[in-house]
Amino acid sequence: xxxxxxxxxxxxxxxxxxxxxxxxxxxxAMILLGHTPGDYLPMAIPPSGQVSPYLTHNLxxxxxxxxxxxxxxxxxxxxxxxxxxxxFAAGRLELEEMTLSSPMVAFHPGSFVFMMTxxxxxxxxxxxxxxxxxxxxIGRLNPNIRSVTLGAIPVTEMAKGIARRYAEQYLxxxxxxxxxxxxxxILNNQPFEPVIKITKYTxxxxxxxxxxxxxxxxxxxxxxxxxxxxxxxx
Numbered sequence: 001x002x003x004x005x006x007x008x009x010x011x012x013x014x015x016x017x018x019x020x021x022x023x024x025x026x027x028x029a030m031i032l033l034g035h036t037p038g039d040y041l042p043m044a045i046p047p048s049g050q051v052s053p054y055l056t057h058n059l060x061x062x063x064x065x066x067x068x069x070x071x072x073x074x075x076x077x078x079x080x081x082x083x084x085x086x087x088f089a090a091g092r093l094e095l096e097e098m099t100l101s102s103p104m105v106a107f108h109p110g111s112f113v114f115m116m117t118x119x120x121x122x123x124x125x126x127x128x129x130x131x132x133x134x135x136x137x138i139g140r141l142n143p144n145i146r147s148v149t150l151g152a153i154p155v156t157e158m159a160k161g162i163a164r165r166y167a168e169q170y171l172x173x174x175x176x177x178x179x180x181x182x183x184x185x186i187l188n189n190q191p192f193e194p195v196i197k198i199t200k201y202t203x204x205x206x207x208x209x210x211x212x213x214x215x216x217x218x219x220x221x222x223x224x225x226x227x228x229x230x231x232x233x234x
Contacts, residue, residue: 036126036151039106040115043087052088054081063219067201072220079107079213097121098162107215111146118150125151127159135207140191160187195222 059077066073083104093100103116111132118127132144148156164187185192194205207218 037106037113037115037128039113040104040126040128042102042104042115042117043083045087045102050088052081052085055085055088059085063198064201067198067203067219067221070221072206072218075217075219077215077217079105079215082215100127107210107213109212110210112210112215127155129159133208133210135194135205136191139193139204139206141185141194141205142191143186143189145186145189163187 059075059081063075066075086103086105097120099119101117101119103114106113106115111130114129114131116127118125128147128149130146130148132146134142134144136142145156147154148159150159163183179196181192182194182196196203202222204220204222205217206220209216209218
């Protein structure tokens with residue numbers, strides 16, 4: 001074999017090896033992106049225009065009946081009914097080049113996993129956010145987000161960037177100030193004041209307990225100086 005033939009042979013081997021390596025990387029990436037968590041079993045989307053019966057007939061009345069008493073109360077929420085609310089309310093969200101759909105949550109002792117399907121340029125994968133939320137000693141809620149994955153690939157920083165763009169596009173600091181503070185706390189993974197207004201009632205989250213398939217919220221109505229539950233945030 002001449003020197004030129006040897007060089008061509010080496011070049012072919014290198015090119016062939018590089019191609020195999022690239023194909024292997026693509027195959028691994030597709031396998032990782034295609035990973036679906038065992039907990040991910042979203043409910044089927046019901047016909048449009050319908051509202052979750054659990055929200056209107058159970059959770060809503062239970063909350064409003066308790067908050068009007070003006071005393072702290074526990075609100076227990078079952079995982080299956082949270083996912084029912086998601087199925088009725090979520091639908092499909094178009095965000096830039098992505099489509100988000102089929103959200104659901106799985107409650108575990110001390111933690112939860114929020115999941116949804118992400119479609120990008122014809123490729124579908126499951127986005128998972130794992131968190132261990134807790135209320136600290138001064139009453140702030142620490143989201144304590146542990147990981148964000150797309151399939152089995154960590155994408156925490158990318159997901160935060162996308163969420164920030166969405167928040168900037170759809171939320172206003174002037175009209176959605178309470179929601180913006182909550183969103184910022186979650187995006188920055190930093191403790192924030194868990195105070196929110198629901199219709200005319202303002203409530204504070206005093207604690208929470210995560211069990212298998214169940215979330216228990218310790219809720220306290222916020223009252224003004226006259227002892228009336230209202231919209232003022234302390």
